[in-house]
Amino acid sequence: MADQPSTDADLNSVPYTAPLSFKEPSAKWIHSQNHKGTKRTHATVPAADLRGKWVIISGSNNGIGREAAVQMAAWGANLILACREPPLKETxxxxxxxxxxAAARVAGHEKAQVEWWELDCASLASVEAFCARWLETGRALDILCNNAGIGSSPGxxxxxxxxxxxxxxxxxxFLSHVLLTLRLLPSLAAAPTPRIVCTTSCFxxxxxxxxxDFNGELGLAGDxxxxxxxxxxLYFQIWLAELQRRLLATPQYRHITVNGVHPGYVNTGIWNLNQSGWLTSIKIVIVKVAAWLLGITPQQGSLAILHGAVSVEAxxxxxxxEN
Structure with missing residues (x-):
């Protein structure tokens, strides 16, 4: 007999049983994974038909999020660019x-809708307001891309x-994307084959x-x-794996697919690190030069998001x- 739809939308009712256990790889292996792509790399993702589908991408005004948004627009998607009001130095x-x-029109998708909705991940109130606004539309959400991120603290x-x-x-x-995802689960569940794509990292x-020391108050989690x-x-990767397990155990969410993607060593603003100290400043310069010399382009990095969002394999x- 088929499972009956559950009336309990609380994923906390699914018990946690899996142990946290993995062999820590060497730093050499990690950096080798990070540098697999080069400036000469040019991979592709097969075209997808996203006409009529709704996609939300956080952090889509720069870097790989922007490139993913442009490509999805060319595939006919209706897009919500979920971004904060940025500083002047950013797009x-x-x-x-x-x-x-423009990309949608060139591809013949004149009816595709593209909008910018403000989402500041440094404010949980902003995340709540964004989700409330979306849920009021009553639309089914086909793809959620949790992509926004920063690499260092201000100043x-x-x-x-x-x-x-x-x-x-x-x-x-991490935390704001957890809240964003959980608030939007009912909308994702209303889509036939919804996907959640989280931008993670081999780091x-x-x-x-x-x-x-979850909040970094004791100095146990680094300084x-x-x-x-x-x-x-690391928290993001663990969470998305556990989220998928709990979704599979909850009938009304079983059809939602969760993917974590590592885009590679991409030459984007994520390397514009703000750290104090002359020695650290030298390290940052080295990292930025290395990104310019060796890093792949944002367009190539965006293929990780696109693969997780549309490919059959993912x-x-x-x-x-169940569909």
Whole structure:
């Protein structure tokens, strides 16, 4: 007999049983994974038909999020660019809206809708407001791309806390996307084959799993923005795997697919690190030069998001997921 739809939307009712156990790889292996692509790399993702589908991409005014948005627009998707009001040095989301609309028109998708909705991941109130606005539309959400992120604290501070009291890198890269995803689950569940794509990193292998210091108050989880970045990528990877397990165990969410993608060593603004100290400043210059010399382009990095969002290989498993 087929499973009956559950009336309990609380995923916390699914018990956690899996142990946390993995062999920590060497730093050499991690960096080899990060540098697999080069400036000469040119991969592709097969074209997809996204006409009539709704896609939300956080952090889509720059870098790989922007490139993914433009490509999805060319495939006919209806897009919500979920971005904050950026500082002057960054591309304004309204310009990316224009770029996406142009890509859609060139591809013959004049009816595709592209909008910018403000989402500041440094504010949980902003995340709540964004989700409430979306849910009021009553639309089914086909693809959610949790992509926004920062690589260091503002002003090079060791710890910078948001108004919500959380370390800012941890909140922007991880906590806000957890909230965003959980709030939007009912909308995702209303789509026939929904997907959640989370931008992670192979640097999660360098993260410190210290639940006793989840918010970086005891110094157990590192003492720099770069370490916090690695930590929250580890938390993100663990969370998305556990989220998929719980979704599979909950009938009304079983058809949702969750993917974590590592885009590679991409030459984007994520390497514009703000750290104090002359020695650290030298390291940052080296990292930025290396990104320019060796890093792949944002367009190539965006293929990881696109693959997770549309490819058959990264889609639902017919043996365990129901349409």
């Amino acid at each position: 304004h989301p309204s310009l990316v809206v224009t770029e996406c609309r 090079g501070r060791t710890v910078f806390r948001t108004k919500d009291g959380f370390e800012i890198i941890h909140q922007v890269n 999660h292998y360098l993260g410190k799993f210290a639940l006793a 720099s923005g770069v370490q916090y970045y690695q930590n929250n990528k 889609g639902p498993d017919p043996e365990v997921q």
